[in-house]
Amino acid sequence: MPNWWDKPAPVVIPEGYAEFAEQFRILQDVMTAAAPDADQTRTASQLVAELIDVLAQSATDEWSQLSGRLPVPGRGQTLVPAFHIETETETESRGTVRFGRQFLGGNGAVHGGAIPLFFDDAFGRFANTHDRTLARTANLHVDYRNVTPIDTDLAVIVRFDREEGRKRYLTGEIWNGECLCVEASGLFVVLKPGAA
Numbered sequence: 526m527p528n529w530w531d532k533p534a535p536v537v538i539p540e541g542y543a544e545f546a547e548q549f550r551i552l553q554d555v556m557t558a559a560a561p562d563a564d565q566t567r568t569a570s571q572l573v574a575e576l577i578d579v580l581a582q583s584a585t586d587e588w589s590q591l592s593g594r595l596p597v598p599g600r601g602q603t604l605v606p607a608f609h610i611e612t613e614t615e616t617e618s619r620g621t622v623r624f625g626r627q628f629l630g631g632n633g634a635v636h637g638g639a640i641p642l643f644f645d646d647a648f649g650r651f652a653n654t655h656d657r658t659l660a661r662t663a664n665l666h667v668d669y670r671n672v673t674p675i676d677t678d679l680a681v682i683v684r685f686d687r688e689e690g691r692k693r694y695l696t697g698e699i700w701n702g703e704c705l706c707v708e709a710s711g712l713f714v715v716l717k718p719g720a721a
């Protein structure tokens with residue numbers, strides 16, 4: 526059995542699958558924003574039951590699934606807010622994120638738990654690419670400087686700050702225009718040989 530850090534094998538992505546994954550994100554946003562009546566609830570529930578039946582027909586193991594392995598922003602991992610990378614060097618990645626309605630905490634603000642989720646994924650990807658050996662999150666620190674609004678295109682900076690032995694230090698920010706919403710930092714530790 527392969528280890529989770531093995532480079533993803535080339536995956537054949539069926540035509541339309543990336544669009545389907547994007548639709549799935551939209552479904553979660555629309556579901557969160559909806560207040561259906563009983564008829565609409567019954568119809569939606571039947572359609573979701575059909576969807577579950579269709580997808581369950583191709584259930585597979587971790588190493589063969591498509592979710593999380595697509596060469597598109599968000600990798601088709603629909604739990605994680607997609608990081609749209611615009612520029613990247615070995616030490617800095619810049620782009621945008623838009624937290625949809627599904628990530629609402631309250632009063633138009635992004636849920637406080639969605640932000641570390643976003644940074645764990647963005648840091649994790651950066652800590653494990655550019656020919657770097659595999660590292661796992663040891664810690665993650667988030668400072669909520671200002672409210673992060675949902676349904677807004679936000680600027681993101683992720684930096685690979687430094688490496689000390691097996692320890693990799695990353696930092697990041699989320700900006701709403703000139704307003705600093707979040708500062709984050711993370712420690713990633715390179716796995717010992719044979720560690721899983």
Ligand SMILES: CCCCCCCCCCCC(=O)SCCNC(=O)CCNC(=O)[C@H](O)C(C)(C)COP(=O)(O)OP(=O)(O)OC[C@H]1O[C@@H](n2cnc3c(N)ncnc32)[C@H](O)[C@@H]1OP(=O)(O)O
Pocket residue numbers: 532533645646647649650653654661662663664690691692712714715716717720
């Ligand atoms: C193409 C790809 C796309 C892929 C895209 C993928 C994107 C998603 C990526 C998501 C990434 C994740 O969420 S990973 C999942 C979440 N993380 C985990 O489950 C990790 C669970 N924890 C562990 O497995 C372990 O604790 C490790 C591996 C983190 C560290 O254990 P270890 O290897 O035994 O390390 P150890 O010898 O104890 O420590 C090494 C050094 O690190 C320090 N250290 C260790 N832990 C900590 C800590 N929490 N806080 C401070 N410092 C720490 C030690 O003091 C020591 O410093 P010194 O004495 O040397 O100075």
